[in-house]
Amino acid sequence: MTAQLLGRRLAGEEGRLTSSATIASAATEGTDRLTTFISFESHRRLLRDEATEYQESRFSVVHKRATIASYLFPELYPSHVDDEAMRTPGSVAGDYVGYRPARTRVAPLPVPYDACSDDPLLAPLEAAATTGKAGRLLAQFGLYAKRHRPIHALSTGEARKLMIIDYLLSRSRLLVLDEAFDGLDEPSRRELDHAVRAALLGAEGKACEVDSEVEAAAVLIAHIPEELVPQPTHALLLGQGADGSEWSAGEWQTMAPAVERYFASQIAEQWVPPAGSAPRAAVPKAAGEPLVEFRGVSIRYPPDVSVLDGLEWTVRAGEKWAVRGGNGAGKSTIVDLIMGDNLQGYRQPVWLFGRKKGSGESIWDIKSRLGVLSTKSHMEYVDYADPSVRGAGMSRSSALSTWEVVCSGFYDSVGLYHSVSPVQEAVAMEWVQRLGLG
Structure with missing residues (x-):
């Protein structure tokens, strides 16, 4: 049994998450939540549940997706406009409004997609997210100005902060932190350190407030000694x-x-590395040849969110760049622009391998020249490998094995669709054994 599996069993999340509807009901009724589980897996499932809710929503795509505020305060969802949002022209109150799926804490909101703090329908959420303990926690973790930003648009670190704040606002008796510091910038790591110490030790004067009437316990799963805070x-x-x-x-x-x-x-x-596992020979590049060029790239999202502003940046053959910045600074956006996963990139001055992006190149041609390992690619692969995930062409009848994942590297594919040779099979098995994945 791995430490991660143990953590999921403690949190009652082996193979599934507590339904969003159950959590929303508990928040509405003021019921104690026994366990909070913060990990890569809970983050992945949060994003997956939110995307599923949006795809199955009865609302139009112009409506706003679940936000930080609506997630923290599901009981303040503007449900009084449900009927009006569903009615067709000419219908009146009481008419049948069609299929209405159960509302959850990650359901989209019946307000315009660019609605912000001054929208009357968001007034209850605005009041809850800007006052009291919630307002102070959002400010301390740098999410106050982003309280009405959709969850799917948060960076890895910002989503992790949201789950931490959710715990601090709840009355959970057990906190399971599975590599919870991953993805957090240095200020947020300090805030989490202080928050966990205060929550578990009841210390006064710390950065984050907790419910002193609830005696909490924690299970800390970490591979770095410094993340075992407070001392177990x-x-x-x-x-x-x-x-x-x-x-x-x-x-x-x-x-x-x-x-x-x-x-x-x-x-x-x-x-x-095992013999025979060397990567395919790359096309030789002259030293100093530009591979990636951003010539004044600006990325903005409605209503007034600016992620990158006139970025001038060139990566040349032979260089090794370190991209640093706080949560939400645009690090993942840069990767998405290079990979072609951000549609704004096709109308921005971005050049890849000497060719302007959006000039007729194939996205697969671009990706065939790149090797990418990121939280997003990890989540997408896990979603593909999970037979419980349906939709988006990812349905599988059985789980994807570690061996299949490694073998797929021979073919640049997500999943294995080819027969492997005896040599490839031996190489893959040696990798699996050396990495302790067998």
């Missing part, structure tokens, strides 16, 4: 023994030396 009282160490099935548990003072040895053992050693 107990430790459970898995994956021991020759076959990795043994475990040990006890108080922190007793377990600390073993935990430290475990972290030290995770430091990667230099090793040579």
Whole structure:
């Protein structure tokens, strides 16, 4: 059993998330939520549930998708306009309005897609998100100005912050943090550190407020020692023994030396890739030849969100760039512009491999020259591999195996659709074993 699987079982989320409708009902009725689970998996399912709700919504695509405020306060959803939004011209109150799916906390809102804080229908949400504890938490985590931004438009770090704020506003008795610091910028990591310490220790004067009447417990799953905050009282160490099935548990003072040895053992050693796994030879590029050029790129979203403003940037052959910036600064947007996943890129001055984007090139030709590993690509692959995911052409009758994922790298595909040779099979199996995925 992996640490992640243990965390999901503790949170009651093995194979499924608590339905959004259940959570919305609990928020409306003031019911305690027993467990909050913050992880890559809960983030992925949040985005997947939101996208499904939008696709199946009874509202037009011009309506606003679920936002930070509507997610935190589902009981303030502007439901009094439901009937009016559904009526056809000439109909009156009481007429049949057709199929109406159950409303959840990630359902789209019956307001224009560019509605913001001054929209009368959003007044209750605006009041809740700008006052009291919610307003202070949103400000502390840098989401106050984005309280009416759709969830699907949040960066990885911003979505993680939203889940953390949701926990701090709830009355959860158990907090499961599975690599919760991933994707957070340095200020947000400090805020999370302070928030978790305050929530679990009841310390006063910390950065984030919590409900002092609720005694909370936490399960911290991490691969970096610095993310074990506050210092644990107990430790459970898995994956021991020759076959990795043994475990040990006890108080922190007793377990600390073993935990430290475990972290030290995770430091990667230099090793040579399996024979036959070298990447295909790339087309030779002259030193200094431009590969990616942004010639004054500006990306904006309605109503007045500016992500990039006149970005001038060139990546040349042989260079290795580090792109840094806070959550929401536009790092993922840059990747999407290069990959062709942001439609605004086709009307922006972007050049890839010496050719202007949108001048007739195939998106597959571009992607065949790129290697990308990101949170988004990870989520999309997991969605494809999950047989419970339906729609968007991703339905599968069975789960995708680790071996199939590795073998698909021979063909630049998501999923394996070709027979592999004995040599390829041997190479793939060696990769699986070396990475501990077998």
